[in-house]
Amino acid sequence: MASEPRVATTATEGVKILWEDKFFKTWQKVGAVQLALAKRENHFSPTALDMALKRAAHLTRRRKTGRYEYIQKYPYVADAGSNAVGKRGRKK
Numbered sequence: 001m002a003s004e005p006r007v008a009t010t011a012t013e014g015v016k017i018l019w020e021d022k023f024f025k026t027w028q029k030v031g032a033v034q035l036a037l038a039k040r041e042n043h044f045s046p047t048a049l050d051m052a053l054k055r056a057a058h059l060t061r062r063r064k065t066g067r068y069e070y071i072q073k074y075p076y077v078a079d080a081g082s083n084a085v086g087k088r089g090r091k092k
Contacts (some may be wrong), residue, residue: 008037011044011052019058024072027062033070 008014014037018024023036034049044052053059053070061068 008040008042011048012055014040014042014044015049015052015056015059019056019072020076022076024059024070025075027069027071029067029069 006017008017015033017040018033018036023033028036030046030049030053033053034046037044037049053061053068056070058073058076059070060073061070
């Protein structure tokens, strides 16, 4: 059975979906992130996308030739159980 396509309604969700799809396995410039989101029919404002990339805990960034590039700190691993605990110690 085919799964439903994931829909991102915010830039943060869009960045997370790209991470889950292993997009950030190599260094990516902001323009490449915008193109990948556009292929998914997501068009977020540059400010929203910049903030989502900057605040993503699973990404790290470096400044190269005056622009930032992003790469994952660690690969995405799907949750095995429903006992996952969020940042504030509450169950997800």
